[in-house]
Amino acid sequence: MRTTGERTKAVLAGLDETQREAVVAPGGPVCVLAGAGTGKTRTITHRIAYRTLTGETAPHHVLAITFTARAAGEMRGRLIELGVPGAQARTFHAAALRQLRYFAPRLFDGRSMPELMESKARLVGQAAAREGLRLAGTGVRDVTAEIEWAKATMVEPADFVAAAAKADRELPVEPAALAAVYTAYEQLKRRAQRIDFEDLLRAMVWALEEHPDVAEQIRSQYRHFVVDEYQDVNPLQQRLLLAWLGGREDLCVVGDASQTIYSFTGASADFLLGFARRPGATVIRLERDYRSTPQVVRLANQVIAGARGQHAAAKLKLVGQRPDGPAPQVLRCEDEPAEAAAVAARCADLIDDGVPASEIAVLFRTNAQSENYEQALADRGVPYVVRGTERFFERPEIREAMVLLRGAAHAAEAGQKLVDAVTDALSATGFAPGAPPSGGAARERWEALAALVRLVEDAVAAQTVPAGAVDGLPALNELLAGRAAAQHAPTVEGVTLASLHAAKGLEWQAVFLVGLTEGTLPIAYAQTPEQVEEERRLFYVGVTRAKERLWLSWSAAWQPGGRASRRPSRFLPADSAPASAPRTSNGKTAGKARRGLPTCRICGVALFDPTQRKLRRCGGCPPPDADEELLDRLREWRERAASELDIPAYLIFTDATMTAVAEDQPDTLEELGKVPGMGPARLSRYGPAVLALVGGALPDSIPEPTAGA
Ligand code: ATP
Numbered sequence: 158m159r160t161t162g163e164r165t166k167a168v169l170a171g172l173d174e175t176q177r178e179a180v181v182a183p184g185g186p187v188c189v190l191a192g193a194g195t196g197k198t199r200t201i202t203h204r205i206a207y208r209t210l211t212g213e214t215a216p217h218h219v220l221a222i223t224f225t226a227r228a229a230g231e232m233r234g235r236l237i238e239l240g241v242p243g244a245q246a247r248t249f250h251a252a253a254l255r256q257l258r259y260f261a262p263r264l265f266d267g268r269s270m271p272e273l274m275e276s277k278a279r280l281v282g283q284a285a286a287r288e289g290l291r292l293a294g295t296g297v298r299d300v301t302a303e304i305e306w307a308k309a310t311m312v313e314p315a316d317f318v319a320a321a322a323k324a325d326r327e328l329p330v331e332p333a334a335l336a337a338v339y340t341a342y343e344q345l346k347r348r349a350q351r352i353d354f355e356d357l358l359r360a361m362v363w364a365l366e367e368h369p370d371v372a373e374q375i376r377s378q379y380r381h382f383v384v385d386e387y388q389d390v391n392p393l394q395q396r397l398l399l400a401w402l403g404g405r406e407d408l409c410v411v412g413d414a415s416q417t418i419y420s421f422t423g424a425s426a427d428f429l430l431g432f433a434r435r436p437g438a439t440v441i442r443l444e445r446d447y448r449s450t451p452q453v454v455r456l457a458n459q460v461i462a463g464a465r466g467q468h469a470a471a472k473l474k475l476v477g478q479r480p481d482g483p484a485p486q487v488l489r490c491e492d493e494p495a496e497a498a499a500v501a502a503r504c505a506d507l508i509d510d511g512v513p514a515s516e517i518a519v520l521f522r523t524n525a526q527s528e529n530y531e532q533a534l535a536d537r538g539v540p541y542v543v544r545g546t547e548r549f550f551e552r553p554e555i556r557e558a559m560v561l562l563r564g565a566a567h568a569a570e571a572g573q574k575l576v577d578a579v580t581d582a583l584s585a586t587g588f589a590p591g592a593p594p595s596g597g598a599a600r601e602r603w604e605a606l607a608a609l610v611r612l613v614e615d616a617v618a619a620q621t622v623p624a625g626a627v628d629g630l631p632a633l634n635e636l637l638a639g640r641a642a643a644q645h646a647p648t649v650e651g652v653t654l655a656s657l658h659a660a661k662g663l664e665w666q667a668v669f670l671v672g673l674t675e676g677t678l679p680i681a682y683a684q685t686p687e688q689v690e691e692e693r694r695l696f697y698v699g700v701t702r703a704k705e706r707l708w709l710s711w712s713a714a715w716q717p718g719g720r721a722s723r724r725p726s727r728f729l730p731a732d733s734a735p736a737s738a739p740r741t742s743n744g745k746t747a748g749k750a751r752r753g754l755p756t757c758r759i760c761g762v763a764l765f766d767p768t769q770r771k772l773r774r775c776g777g778c779p780p781p782d783a784d785e786e787l788l789d790r791l792r793e794w795r796e797r798a799a800s801e802l803d804i805p806a807y808l809i810f811t812d813a814t815m816t817a818v819a820e821d822q823p824d825t826l827e828e829l830g831k832v833p834g835m836g837p838a839r840l841s842r843y844g845p846a847v848l849a850l851v852g853g854a855l856p857d858s859i860p861e862p863t864a865g866a
């Protein structure tokens with residue numbers, strides 16, 4: 158076992174000089190102002206360990222506040238590794254909840270704590286109805302977001318109208334109506350004896366400010382405070398922090414004003430920057446970036462150098478410490494499915510090259526963007542995990558849509574087109590094609606439903622489902638159920654799909670920032686200069702998640718065959734190396750320049766189109782003698798297997814994969830495994846049957862597959 162002295166030494170060994178200064182600074186206001194990847198989180202973790210090991214404090218006197226429960230868990234894990242178990246690392250809410258539960262009998266006259274509501278939606282809906290306001294699902298979410306903003310910034314219902322005007326809030330309904338719903342919501346909640354998440358913090362503030370005995374006990378327990386990601390603290394959280402401190406000064410905060418990405422919820426970097434100006438505060442600035450290669454760091458510096466407005470003066474320059482890596486690549490795609498396919502193919506290549514799937518992330522601006530990527534990764538057989546949001550088919554509006562479509566199947570009219578029937582059915586959710594509504598939740602919901610409509614259009618175009626409503630709806634419902642089932646499969650270790658907001662504080666070896674078009678990043682409803690600046694910071698957060706490889710992609714059209722009218726995000730660097738190779742005289746791109754990207758096996762041009770990738774042949778090259786007869790047998794076998802297993806045929810193999818098999822005619826499992834779209838699971842399950850068919854066997858001579866075999 159190591160002695161305390163040895164452990165203390167080890168805690169200091171993993172730090173540079175400036176980080177060490179922050180770690181050994183005596184108790185009192187300490188502020189680390191530093192850019193992404195400079196080791197802020199590492200520094201505060203080591204500071205807790207150092208002060209404990211040197212006997213300056215005991216672990217149970219420390220309260221570390223992190224932004225997410227996951228970050229709290231990671232910090233506790235790190236502290237245990239450093240030899241300091243028992244320090245508390247929690248989010249504001251988790252810490253408040255624990256304390257309030259403990260003191261409830263004293264605070265609530267011997268009764269237990271009022272029940273905490275996980276979601277406000279139901280009561281906000283009721284409050285709106287009481288005020289005669291008709292709100293659809295998204296309306297409730299957007300009104301709720303405003304109530305949350307008000308509570309986080311400590312604006313009471315009576316002051317709402319004036320405060321919202323002053324803060325330039327873009328409200329989903331009239332200000333007076335919103336104030337009325339807010340008032341009614343508070344009344345209904347009180348009557349039901351419930352509290353919401355903000356009440357939890359308020360109650361704790363009240364307990365500390367009005368109950369000296371409670372305050373004394375809490376303050377004698379917690380003597381040293383640490384807050385990570387302090388740039389995104391909101392006024393209510395700040396008030397609680399001050400109440401915990403009760404005039405004491407032992408607080409260490411770390412943050413980066415350039416990563417403020419929650420202003421829209423009421424957070425403000427003013428607390429961080431104000432803290433640094435406090436008399437007597439030790440302020441430490443870190444600039445060495447230990448996370449990313451100099452190539453990524455250069456881009457990050459470029460992005461933030463363009464920042465303007467309020468906190469731009471606080472921007473920090475990063476100095477890369479790691480060895481060189483590949484330059485970030487910008488990729489322009491024809492349309493979104495092609496972009497998703499290109500990203501999924503690249504993920505598969507990285508995994509083949511030995512990069513663990515958990516070291517890869519695909520990050521996007523809005524949660525609705527995940528569907529394309531979930532689908533493309535599933536098609537490639539690449540495992541993935543979705544962070545911070547539901548998977549596409551678990552989204553409430555998609556579940557609702559699937560119920561509506563099942564209902565519509567019974568009422569389909571002869572002669573009606575499938576796509577029209579679908580749009581009709583979805584109108585019951587309030588969805589209308591055309592321009593998306595403004596408002597965060599409303600837009601996200603609209604985009605998810607639009608993605609569903611597009612999925613239907615794609616399926617019709619690919620002839621996966623009949624174009625008419627009568628036959629098309631049952632086929633479509635089967636297809637959707639199959640996809641939902643495939644996407645529901647839980648994964649432990651996989652490529653991370655997450656929004657930029659959910660990626661805060663995290664890092665991966667390879668990062669794909671996708672959907673980088675004007676309208677998505679910056680998002681269309683970011684109108685004021687401050688809102689656009691917050692979008693820039695989001696992009697900066699995204700760029701700085703990458704340790705080594707960074708891909709930035711966007712697509713010119715929304716869907717295949719659509720108008721290529723989109724423009725790349727203004728944040729994309731003008732001079733970054735484009736991933737698309739120079740065009741050759743015949744208008745094709747030369748394959749050599751694109752190492753790692755699939756190329757046409759005949760002419761060598763790089764391939765972005767998913768079907769062409771599966772065939773490994775571009776549209777301009779003639780097919781080699783595809784064995785039509787073999788393809789027919791493969792199709793027949795697939796139909797039989799699909800009906801036997803009761804799953805849609807495409808889940809066995811897509812048409813493109815079968816065409817590739819017919820063209821390649823592999824005769825070993827190893828060769829068959831190289832056919833794009835095959836994947837290890839399909840190979841072990843269907844490989845022998847496919848080889849038998851290639852060898853000339855007739856479909857009905859092949860034993861039928863069994864579920865799960
Ligand atoms: P963010 O702003 O994104 O939250 P951060 O400033 O909190 O970033 P950390 O996550 O603490 O940065 O550190 C970034 C990476 O650099 C981590 O992998 C960390 O282990 C590593 N790192 C930090 N400091 C050092 C150091 N002195 N030596 C080696 N590696 C370091």
Ligand code: MG
Binds near residue numbers: 198385662
């Ligand atoms: Mg951090």
